[in-house]
Amino acid sequence: MIDAVDCKRIISSSFLLMMISLSDLNGAYSLFAAEKSDHIAEERFQDLDLFRLSSNSVDSKGWLGPWITSRILPPQIVESPLKTTETSRQDVLILGTGDRNNPLRRQLAETFTDEELFVGYRFLYEPDEIAATQTDPEFFILWLDRTDGSDRAVHNSQVPNIGVHLADRGPSRSKNVFMVRFGSQQTAWSHRELEPGKTYHVIARVSKEVPGERNDYSQLQLWVDPTAEDADQPLLTLNKQQGINQIRWAGFATGVKTEVEDRIRVGDLILSRSWDDVYNFLQSDSNHSPGQSSQSMPQQLVWKEPIDFRDDIYPILKERCFDCHAGEFPDSGYRLDVRNEFLGYSTGEAFVLPGNSRRSHLIDVLTSRADDGRMPPDDEPLSEIQIAKFRAWIDQGLAWDDELLPAPKVESDHWAFQRISRPEVPRTIPATQQAHPIDAFIVTRQHEHGIQATESASRRILIRRLYLDLLGLPPTIEETESFLNDNSPDAYDELVEQVLDSPHYGERMGRFWLDLARWGESQGFQHDIPRPFAWRYRDYVINSFNNDKPYDQFLKEQLAGDELKNQSDETLVATGFLAAARISGNQMDKEIQRTEVMFDIVDNTASALLGLTLECAQCHNHKFEPLSQRDYYRFLAFFSQGQMGNLKLKQAEQIPAEEIKNWFSKSSYNFYLSEAKKLKINPAEYEPHTWGFYSPVTGNSDIEFLPVVNRSPLPYSPEFLKRQQTSILVRGVPGSPGLPVEPGWPAVLGTVPSELSPTPRQALSDWLSSPENPLVARVWANRIWQSHFGRGIVSTPSNFGTHGSLPSHPQLLDWLASELLSNGWSTKHLHRLIVTSNTYKQSSRLIPKSLEQDPENKYLWRWPQRRLEAEAIRDSVLVATGELNRKVGGPSIPPQHVEEQLRRTIYLTQRRSELPDVMTMFDAPDGIKSCSRRDVSTVALQPLYLLNSPFVVSRAKKLAELIQADAGQERSTQVEAVFLRTLGREPTEIEKRQAVSLFSDPSNQVDISEETSEDMQLIQFCHAMLNLNEFVYLP
């Protein structure tokens, strides 16, 4: 409604509109009537002998050669509905075949490669009975191609298609709508539904965003029944696609969805250099006479009074926009109830340029005549007055009312984002039980659900469980015996201390950390060139766990080892966490190469340390977590002034270059050397170094960055890194920076101080380990819990967001996290608490009723047995045979040296494309993405490995030798000895009988091979024992 006052405040100015329209066109095409010379080719299909012409020459209409019709089903010439009493007119009738058909096509006189081409045609889909009752999928297009495509060809991949098709997604899904596409995978669907019986004028613009003869047509725009003023108002736009680079043929095609009943009339085809030329050509053929504009110029209203946000703008926003554009998770992903968001605060993409409505995207979308572009969608456009008010509001500086629409506090009531407070330990457990706090929490939950738990496991099982669980190695017979013979009441507690003090603990726990860090000893991707000194980080991790390095310090060294005041070789090595990212060797676009590394670092750090799926906010605000795209790029800004590479160490020993060849397979080392040679690098001249992450801007200045061997390494330039300013990448695309951002953590997790430099990553790690941080302690406590029970209290260990699993025992998780915080972030303290609980010490015996109540064992009513990891399986074999070389740390062992150095599996060379067989077979991660929990798969190749690999066969032989030496020749004694060495227990009577009966002569006669003096049958028995479920399961 326009009241009297409003009317007075409005003046009309058609002149202004003209100015805007022209300037907005970027000179691409003009509103003025086109010259005839814009014509490229045209056809009105009026010649009765049209398809019988056989000239191969260029004709006056711009074609070369005749129309080619399909032999599958040619088109017919029929009378046109446009026929008038004065003129006889005809159309081409195309019938469907229920299959691909190219009924009509023709070559242009000249191949067209210019920047833009306009094409228009007239068509009508005849109504049919099926379509009247149900949605009958349709397909009909005009294509523009380099080739004629034959009768049946698919003008698909990279070929501009303009027409109608059944939408398979989006709001138009399951409707026949107008669309444009470059092949089927790159379709833009309009909302304009095809109405049978209606004559349409279709216009399209095909253009090259980068002009050049050999560059792609990458953009398509579509108009359906436009008016003369619609040249700048396409219905659809499809940008940045991969298309053909030249156009030589045009034609129509039908498809599978064009059924034999379908009848399509086509007339008036034109290709031109100007929109107006196409428009006029189509108009002049219809009932409109040429030159007669269908509408007069619309007038643009201008609001001249000062805008009052509360009265003038807010009501429109509220009524027309807020349904989809307000609140924390707006359907659209964009919110307009926050002033900052008009300026692109969280997405980097500004809708408004205050003071300049003409350059404000908001006005474009309000005034667009495109179905898929105008806001509000599927609804009446805003009125002229409303739009005029919006223009004025922008031009006057985007005034806001903070009382009405205050800037929102980013906050969430999600449990994991709340500060950790220490829960009381429940007291409701039966008085008879010794109250271990963990048991108190667990038993309380079991009681709530009326679930009965099992009794304690035997001491034999306990020691085996404790060793395999905390060390990844089974106990030796001596260790088992000594524990079983220790009758003191604190024997188990002492055992726990002993195990936690073992240097092998770090190798076990460290491997889980390496999974999280997606660590490997190569660059990844196609070439996967070795990173010779990446092993130093592996050792850093192992040593850190062995020393029970406080977790906060552990994180600080890994995130900011180059920034710390007390920086040392050790903290530099620690940055290998960030530097475990892969980097492509043949990415020539250095911006993309660098951005991909940054993405990897951000995704991994957020996932491993915070348990957040921050990667979802790379291209848009997170769909269900309170994480914005701004959060993502602020997090990225912590790292963007740094780079991965070889960093010189000060204290480390020089390692001779020829040594390195013993760390990798021959072929990968030779490849490394040849690539180094191409770069004119001689690794032999390197001083001692590590593979790490360094920022010459925020890191200590005395760190030296050595050249990197890769096919096309990222150049290293301190000046470049200094100039790096992180911006939000609009829609996540490298090369399209939006608003610049400063380093910061996700706003929902706490306020970021205005000043984080000069050492931002150190500030990040300080924040991570502050007691206010709600996630870090919970996430880590949960991972420790998972390492013992196979499943975390939160079963999605790297997703603590609103879509992660809820904790099965929330109180217990917070209690554990509090314990971590109040005990100096001691990881071993948590292990100790957990493994001394009764919950941990339970047997795995099944209680049918409990199984029925809780089949997943969520409430831990029994010990959850599970298969050992690849490393623990291989290492267990080596312990059983007494061959394990227990040396801790050092360079990795390549396949050719495995047999001479029977080291733990964690020390086998981890080139990503060449992982040890035992790891790829038994579900070890591939070092590409952070792995928070390993799968357990069961495939037939696994038993083949354990039964036939020379490695395991050699171990069986070795075990048999040991047994012969220890247990003599008596079969039953041998059997007992093998049981003890492999399963850590004696056989039962029936097991012993079964085992002895395996030997061909059970009468205790030994069958020794004459050639090798090997006891074949004993070897085979030993080998069998290494294959048992009991052997490869954590009991």
Add this chain to the structure above:
Amino acid sequence: MNPIQFNRRVLLGEAGLGFGTLALNALLQSNSVAHADHSKTSHQQGAHFPSHVKSVIFLFMSGGPSHVDTFDPKPTLTKLEGEPVPASIVGNVPNIPRSGVNSKLMASPFSFQKYGQSGIEVSDLLPETAKHVDDLCVIRSLNHRIPVHGPGECVTLTGSGLGDRPSLGAWFTYGLGSEAENLPGFVVMSSNTTGPAPQRPGWGTGFLPARYQGTLIDDQRGVPYSKLPDLYSTDDRRKQLNFIHWMNQQHLTEQASNSELEARIESYELGFRMQMTAPEVLDLTTETSHTQQMYGIDQKPTAEFGRHCLLARRLVEQGVRFIQLRNGGWDAHGALKGNHTNRAKATDLPVAGLLQDLKQRGLLDQTLVLWGGEFGRTPTTEGNRTGDSRGRDHSPAGYTMWLAGGGVRGGQVIGTTDELGYVPVERPLSPHDLHATLLHSLGLDQHKLTYLHNNREEIPTVLGGEVIQEVF
């Protein structure tokens, strides 16, 4: 002793043994393999429409065989030897790096002849394959935009240059399972591994479960770790397995229901059958010397690829679904004449032998054979080399592959490149079109073969591709 004899049929029949049906189903459905997480499969295995084609043999010539020196003769190239590329052609070539349009044209050092009833021209590099030209459907108009080996290999074998999607073979075994009960359903063999390294994604599973991955087989050693160690007789192994089974059953009893443990028990039986079958299948000595000669196994240059081709036929006989033979070293940047002569010599006879053998055994109809590389090679010389040291650069903008068997209409050529062989001028086709065609040939509808991943129904041709109808 208590003989613990069982076989799969007994197990199937007698649930009384305590096997959870879940575990069994997981194992049986997917040829010898099980996965703890079998609930995710959103597709019922089996073809969408009837097809008599059962297997695919992909002869992947890695490095990029030159189309203008093999299946796409260009007399104009001979005429313009040493000339710059005419401007009229340069304009046609998409702006991809290293398309070599500024270098000099190089005539093929090989001559072409017409062969067979169809009269399709083939160069004298491949005289043996040429004899089967009436069985070949030669596609001369393939093109894509990736001029680098690794991503090119990935796009050819997985559809995506990033190598982050399932390989074609994985989709086939996921979609159809395998009829080979005692062998992996997707087998990969690699010969002459000089040149660009094989790309793991080429036989990987991407987001599909690990059990659909290709198994890399060494023709000498067979299925990884399938050779019975010297110290065993088959009887020894059987007895040993019986003992393992008995012990595992004891262990399971204490645990009662545990499908993971049950699956592991069953995997030993399947592994054993695989081990028993594989050496027989891989043992080529049972073939007549005539057959061996047909594949060139008796001659040094052809022996390795000949063995692989013969094995491919034997695997087809066993019902293996997808066989990928990778032959490396076609990357002739320099000395193309020598390089291609050697590569052709090593592969021509074996490929011809395979076609002939499949045909005479009536297997060609049920086996789709596909030959080609990740791209072709430019019509121009790379750099400033002269004489026989000249080679060609990568040409993804236009190249040739061929199909045979599997209902393919032989003796036809699809598509044309321009007079120099730079870009298709008729019927341009993409690797994705080829993927759609392969799926179609075996009765799979590319749009119905779905797998639910991250709440999204993934299909094999998500990046496009349409069945090339005229192939059949």
